[in-house]
Amino acid sequence: MASGSRSKINQLLKAWPSGTVAVLPWLQKQGVYQQLVHEYEKSSWVRRVGQGAYARAGDTVEWTGGLYAIQEQMGLSVHAGGKTALQMQGYAHFLPMGAGATVTLFGLPNIKLPMWFRRYRWGVKVRYTTTNLFTSDAEQGLTGRAMGFYVVRLSTPERAIMEVLYGVPKEESYEEAKLLMEGLTTLRPRLVQMLLESCVSIKVKRLFMVLAESCGHTWVKKLDLSKVDFGKGKRMLVRGGRFDSKYNITVPEKGVRRGAAGERA
Template identity: 45%
Template sequence: MSTESKSKINQLMSITPRGVVLTSAWLTEQGYSPELQKRYRKSNWFTQLERGALVRSGDAVDALGGIYTLQTQLGLSIHPGAKTALSLLGKSHYLDLSMQRCQLFGFQAEQLPSWFKKHDWKLKVEYQSSSFLPAELGLTEYSYKDFQIKLSSPARAVMECLYLAPESQPLLEVFELMEGLNNLRPKSVQTLLEACTSVKVKRLFLYMAEKAGHSWVNYLNLDSIDLGKGKRQIEPDGVYIPKYQITVPKTLEAHT
């Protein structure tokens, strides 16, 4: 390998953390041509993860290393959310990653690239695109290995759980998650609730927060939150909650 090539590979190694994916398109944008990338693979500097994606040879790259690439190289808002975010933040006794499950959320129309979908991350990836919350609102930085990714803050993560409920997320389980969130900042919660477009999510969130007895609820301005009109039957043959005009499971209302 020429001195120039060695200099370029050293520069690349210095600006990219270990444990992440490098997309071929991004490398090309940084001045590393497809021919140079091919030489790096032949020299065993990099290994092809999937078509269009490389990793440092010998590097252990997991799903979070792939998510780093989605966010930093592809500019996507796709992030760990719902129970996965709560698990990573230590807010949940449901350890999704150890259970081989990773819940990802992205903004409407955002898609996972083929290399991410094709690769075997050794866990089940569940991806949900939606627009019920703004793409960048309520995210927090999470440090992992030598890099950082964005994931849902606890309040946003619970809202994402509620977005999935009750079809693919039991409401009683979400309430148990809500019970642990006793130190949320009212201003942040207020901003999320005002921006949220799902009436179901907002009504269930407030109902659960009040039921859990969280003091931060007292500092919310409900008049500024659009809770819609009319009744919402979340659970057939459930218990009707007049304040929020929702019908919830009997097991949830009876839970203490």
């Protein structure tokens, strides 16, 4: 390899966090164009992970390293949410996170995951949900999580539990949602308030309050529910369940299997 190319790769590796994917447009911004990338491939400096996406040779790249590229290099509003965000922050020790586990990502309706991310074998099942669950700033209720040499954005526990409830009962079970809520003893009432006010799902807001109140969390007392729109009419997660007259929603007596009849909106 010519000395100029070697100098360029050294500069690139300094700007490229270990364990992450680099997409071609970002590489080009670093002055590394496609022809030079091919040269680096032949010299075993980088390896291809998909169309227009690369990893440093010898690096073990996990799904979070791919998510980093989606967020920081491609600028897409995609984040780790739901149970995955709770797991990453230590709120779901009873759920598996190893090989074969399901990783939940959320994005806006007009955003598609890049093909290289969808096709790469991360060792986990990726479930991608697109929704306008909140009307205000799409970044509301998100935080950063250090993953060694890089940081990814994910939902705070306050937002993550609402994303879990969004999937009940089709993708997530009521029982698991209740177990997760039981562990959320330190939610920040100000952030919960903001998210409840901007959440567009009547089901999520009602179910959130039913579970929060049943757990007896102290932060519930600090919420001003007069500012939250709980909608009109009844909602039903499961037929023949227990009707909560305060929030007009029918919930399972002891839990419900995924896929049971119910409303999402």
